[in-house]
Structures are given as structure tokens and as C-alpha cells.
Amino acid sequence: MARSLTAGQAHMGVRRLNAIKRAIVYIIVIALAAVILIPFFWMLSTALQQEGDIFAWPPKWIPDPPQWRNFADAWTAMPFTRYLGNTLFVVALGITAELASATLVAYGFARFRFPGSDLVFFVLLATMMLPFHVTLIPTFLIWQHFGLVGEFDPLVLRAWTAWGPFYIFLLRQFFLTIPRELDDAAEIDGANTLQTFFLIMLPQIRPALLAVAIFAFRGYWNDFLGPLIYLNDMKLYTMNVGMYFFMGGVNEAPQWNYLMAMSIIIALPVVLLFFAAQRYFIEGITFTGLKD
Amino acid sequence: MGHHLATFIRWLLTPVALTAIAVALYWLFRWIGWKKKQAMGLALVSPWIVGFLVFTLYPLGDSLYLSFTKSSIFGKTEWVGLANYIKLFTLDIEFWPSVRITLLYALFSLPIGVVGALLVAMLLNNRIKGIGTFRTIYFLPAVLPEVAVALLWRWMFNSESGILTWLLSPFLHLFGLDKPNWFGDPRFILPAFVIMSVWGIFGTNTVVFLAGLQGVPRSLYEAAEIDGANGFRKFLHITVPQISPVILLQIVMGMIGALQIFTIAMFVRPSTAAGKFMNQLVYERGFTQMHMGEASAIAWVLFLIILILTLLVFRSSPAWVHYESDVKR
Numbered sequence: 001m002a003r004s005l006t007a008g009q010a011h012m013g014v015r016r017l018n019a020i021k022r023a024i025v026y027i028i029v030i031a032l033a034a035v036i037l038i039p040f041f042w043m044l045s046t047a048l049q050q051e052g053d054i055f056a057w058p059p060k061w062i063p064d065p066p067q068w069r070n071f072a073d074a075w076t077a078m079p080f081t082r083y084l085g086n087t088l089f090v091v092a093l094g095i096t097a098e099l100a101s102a103t104l105v106a107y108g109f110a111r112f113r114f115p116g117s118d119l120v121f122f123v124l125l126a127t128m129m130l131p132f133h134v135t136l137i138p139t140f141l142i143w144q145h146f147g148l149v150g151e152f153d154p155l156v157l158r159a160w161t162a163w164g165p166f167y168i169f170l171l172r173q174f175f176l177t178i179p180r181e182l183d184d185a186a187e188i189d190g191a192n193t194l195q196t197f198f199l200i201m202l203p204q205i206r207p208a209l210l211a212v213a214i215f216a217f218r219g220y221w222n223d224f225l226g227p228l229i230y231l232n233d234m235k236l237y238t239m240n241v242g243m244y245f246f247m248g249g250v251n252e253a254p255q256w257n258y259l260m261a262m263s264i265i266i267a268l269p270v271v272l273l274f275f276a277a278q279r280y281f282i283e284g285i286t287f288t289g290l291k292d
Numbered sequence: 293m294g295h296h297l298a299t300f301i302r303w304l305l306t307p308v309a310l311t312a313i314a315v316a317l318y319w320l321f322r323w324i325g326w327k328k329k330q331a332m333g334l335a336l337v338s339p340w341i342v343g344f345l346v347f348t349l350y351p352l353g354d355s356l357y358l359s360f361t362k363s364s365i366f367g368k369t370e371w372v373g374l375a376n377y378i379k380l381f382t383l384d385i386e387f388w389p390s391v392r393i394t395l396l397y398a399l400f401s402l403p404i405g406v407v408g409a410l411l412v413a414m415l416l417n418n419r420i421k422g423i424g425t426f427r428t429i430y431f432l433p434a435v436l437p438e439v440a441v442a443l444l445w446r447w448m449f450n451s452e453s454g455i456l457t458w459l460l461s462p463f464l465h466l467f468g469l470d471k472p473n474w475f476g477d478p479r480f481i482l483p484a485f486v487i488m489s490v491w492g493i494f495g496t497n498t499v500v501f502l503a504g505l506q507g508v509p510r511s512l513y514e515a516a517e518i519d520g521a522n523g524f525r526k527f528l529h530i531t532v533p534q535i536s537p538v539i540l541l542q543i544v545m546g547m548i549g550a551l552q553i554f555t556i557a558m559f560v561r562p563s564t565a566a567g568k569f570m571n572q573l574v575y576e577r578g579f580t581q582m583h584m585g586e587a588s589a590i591a592w593v594l595f596l597i598i599l600i601l602t603l604l605v606f607r608s609s610p611a612w613v614h615y616e617s618d619v620k621r
Contacts, residue, residue, distance in 0.1 A: 022418070022420075025415055025418050025420060026420065028415055029412075029415055029416065029420060029426055032412060032430070033426060033429045033430070035491075036429055036430060036432065036433060036491065036494075036495075037429060037432075038455075039433075039444055039445070039448060039491065040432070042444075042447075042448060042455045043440075043444050046447060054453065055452055055453040056453065057452070057453055057458070058458055059453055059454075059455050059458050086296075089296055093299075093300070093303050097303070097306075097307070100307070101307075101310075101339050101340070104336050104339070105336060105337050105339060105340045107336060108332075108333050108334075108335075108336025108337040109337060111333075112329055112330070112332055112333025112334075112336065112337075113329075113330070113333060114321075114326065114329075114330035114331070114333040114334045115326075115330070117333060117334075117337070120337060120341065123344070124340065124344075127344065127348055128545075128548075129544070129548055129598065129599075129602055130348065130352070130595070131548070131551070131552050131571075131591070131594055131595055131598055132552065133552065133554070133571050133574045133575075133591045133594065134351075134352065134355055134591040134592060134594070134595040135347065135348055135351035135352055135355060136351075136355075136574065136578070136591065137351075137355055137358060137578050137584050137587055137588055137591070138350065138351035138352075138354035138355050138358065139347055139351050140578075140579075141354070141584075142346070142347075142350075142351070151295055151298065151299055152295065152296070152299040153299050153302055153303075156299065156303055157302060157303060157306050158343065158347055160303075160306045160307050160310055160339060160343075161310070161339050161340060161342055161343020161344075161346075161347065162339055162340045162343060163340075163343050163347065168340065193332055218435070221437065222437040222438060222439070222555075224438070224439060224554075224555045224558070225554060225555065225575070229575075229579055233295075235295075236295055240437070240439050243439050243443075243559075244439075244558070244559070247443070247559065247561075254446075254447075256447050256450070259443050259447070260443070260444070260447065263439070263440035263443050263444060264440075266437050266439060266440050267435075267436050267437055267440040270435050270436065270437060271432070271435055271436070274431075274432075274435040275428075278428065281431075281435075282427070282431070282499055282503075285496060285499055285500060286499060286500055286502075286503035286504075
């Protein structure tokens, strides 16, 4: 068949086939986008429904009239303002400590070698595979030994020891891309290690610092298990623990419009941050190929 | 505010202590004859080493020890040998269902998450218009806090009025199912969790694969086209080998993540008839029933499962993972 066509006809055929192929690709890509977006739409729709419409069958897609009050009502149904303050406190201390320590440690791994440094780095990478729960109970006992269970300390002090192996790995990779000549030149000019670090290296890895800050924000903001086991005074709860109790007991019927409103509020800072700094987010993820 | 201030002060003192340790280590190792740069490297890395010893290595050993004891948070510890493990393996009615659902969840969600994301990434890699927008949309679920994801899906799967129950009802009718009780019926819990996880993980995997695909040199495809290779052969002989290191990483990290599912399960609160996920069991035994020994034993079983599966994947990798630097023998 193909052989009997002239070159021009064959070319047309290929083009038409390509056009059809492209159309199919677009249809699939758009359909998938819809599948991903529908739940978001449904979340917002439920958040704005009035009490009686939530359990309508078939479900009502467009809230009529939209109950913007739901957001305020849900927010004040529990002391969420206080919980937000607590969460921001934990997030701020956690990110600061994490950034400071992870940067220094990563710099150490990137630029210095000492007997056993390869082994130490290997162990660091191996800890990525350690399930969190296997160290959970002894860690709890340590904090209990120091009388700090019930305080914020277990959630924020540890950040000073650069406990996110991903962050160290990411930052180290960035340090490695900086030409050695820069450090050498600084050294010849008489800068000491810390001066080189702060004045020469840090400005070079700003994108990586931002990526780590964003990941750390997401990590602390989304953390649930830590606050759940360490905070037992209701006044110190974070947003996520507040949500857990806001959800109600096993036999209580959840108030879905309020829960969706609160879910949106909880998701909003992370989503906005993602939009604002998408480049760093995606760079960070593709750089290490890691998540969470 | 008192709690905040006290924590803040201790938070300020911690780096002082860590710096003191770093300086002490520096001089100690200078004293035993290390070069300046060597001692400096150790000093810089020392905060991580301290954290590792205190918060990883010691707890790891301690939890292994605790798994051979009967202990509660407040009571004293009593050595019981293998009793916890024997009880788990033979008497405990919650243990095997828990192992089963945890493994099945990983078994189903992982391949769908990896293969599906790879296919979607390949679609996006077709030089289509608006790729940035699609990438953003696909990545959006991965950004959401797990708490929000769990609540959203629990509501969408609501058996009375969930949107998913409604959208799927024509399809479900074919199987003679009216409104299934997704998270209440043991038969539906696993599918529901897998669907939820796929929506959630897809984005990250897709973005990573997309970056990997964009790194495959076009010249390879062009050479194959000259040789007359079709799309499938190109996929099999160029795309897969070229991005196999990325696939390996996604499999390992995805597996570790799936086996550790916790927050989502806590918020979805599925019926326990199909079993609780292993991390839920660790939490319940340890922190609500105060059986620290049993909880540690479960955690160690999970740890060993993860370790063995990870090693198996790595052992299999030379057979299918292709690195640029490999020398043909």
C-alpha cells in the first residue's frame, strides 16, 4: 500500500496521523487534569454548602446560596486561632534550626574530607530508609526522661541536628556545583572557613536554601504524628491535632461542610507557597528525586 | 505563653551546646594529629553525628531491646525474651491482618503510581502546549497536607452522598452494587486507599519522571528512528534504560512511603475489619494502650520488612538499571 503512494501523499498521511496522535494526547492530558481538579472543586463546593444540602442525592455541585460563613463558623468552633499561633511557632523555630544546621553539615560533606567521612555520608543516606516509627518510642522515652513531653521541645530542638537527610543531600549537591577556585581564591585572600562559608558559598546556593525552606515548611506544617504524641495540653495543640479532634469521635457524624472549609484553610498556605515558589519546589524534587 | 517562652529559650541554647561540642571535637582531633581541614570537616558535620547517635542509633537499639520486654511508658521494664514476637505471630488477632493490608496497599499502589506516572510524564513530554500549566495541575495534589487529602477523600467516598459514589454509581450498578460503604466494608477499603494514593502521589512521580525524560538525549531517538524502530521499541530500548535510575529511586522511596502510611489512615478512619495499617498499630499499642514492648516489636517487624524489600530491589537493580558510566564488559 504505502509503496503505491507518491512521496507527497505519504507525507500528508504521516501528518494526518501525527495530528490525530496529538489530538489524542491532548484529550488524555486534559481529561487527567479534570480528574485531578474535580476533587478540589468538590472540596470548595462542600465547604460552601448549607447544612441541609450536604447529603443531597444526587449531590449538588453548586452551593446555593454559597455559605461563606462556614469558614468563620468552622474557625471559631475550636480555638483554631490559638492552634495557628502554636503551629507557626513550631514551623518558625523548626525551619530556622533546620536551615542553619543542614547548611553547615552539607558544607562539611561537600568541601571537607576526614577519615571516615564517606562512611558517615553513607550512613546519612541510609537513614532515609529508616521507618520513622521504629525510633518513635525510645525517642519519646528520651524526651520523657528530660521532662519535656507536653512541651514543644521534642518538635523543634532536634531540628538543630540537621535531621532531614534529604535537605543535607540536596544542599550538598548544590555546594558541589560551585567551582573550587572560588574557595581557593577566598583562602588565598586570607578568609577563614566560616568567612568563606558565609560570604562566598551561601550566596551561591540561595535557590537550594529556598527549596529546603519550602520543604521544611511543608514538613512542619503537615506534621501530625509528632504533635499528636508530644502535645497533651489542649492549649498547645497545632492545627493538625486540632483538626483530629475537630473531626470528632469514632461514632460521631462529621460535619462535612466545616471539615472541608478547614481543610481548605489548612491546605491554603502550602498551596500558595507552591504557586509562589513553584520553580524551587520542582527543582528540589527533581534534583533529589525524593519527596516528603 | 509560658510554654512558648521556655521552649524558645531551650531552643536558643541548643545550638550553643552543639557548637561547644563541635569546637571541642575540633581541638580533640587536632590534638591527636588530624590536619586542620580534616578536623574542620568533622566539626561541621558533628551536629548531624550527635543527632544520629542520640535520635537514631540509640533509639534503634533501644526499640530492639524494648521489643524483648514488657514495658509501659510509666511502669518498669521486664525482660520477656521472644514473648512479644511469639504473641504477635500466634495469638494476636490484629497482627496478621495488619501486615496483610499494609503489604497489599504497597503492592497495589506502588506499580500504579510508578507506571502510571511514567506514562503521564511521557504524554507531557510530547512537546505539548501549556506543559507548565499541566505540570502545575498534576502536581497540586502532592502539595496538599495529608490531613486535607484524607478528609477530602473520606468525604468523596462517603457512602450516602459522596461525589465518587455518585460518579461511579452507573459503573457500580453493573456489579449489582448500590452505594458501597467504601471505608466501612473490608472489600472496598483497599481499592479506596489505592485510588486515594494514586491521586496523591501521581504529581511528584510525574514531575520527577518528566525531568528524567527531558534528560534523555534526542540523538538516541533519532538514531533509532533511522534504524526503523517503532514507538514501543524506542520506549523499551531507549526510554526505560535511560531513566532506569529514576525508576529505581521512585520504587524504593515509594515503597518505603507506602509501607509507612499513617496520617491518612488516622484521618480516614476506615473500618478495622480489614486490619489496621502497621504504623497505626504501633501508635495504638504504644501510646493508647501503653504496651511499649509490643509496639516496638511491631515496629521492628515493619522495619525488617522494609529492609528486606529494599535490599531485594537493590539486588535486582544491576539486571535492569542502566548507568551512563557503566562500562560494557
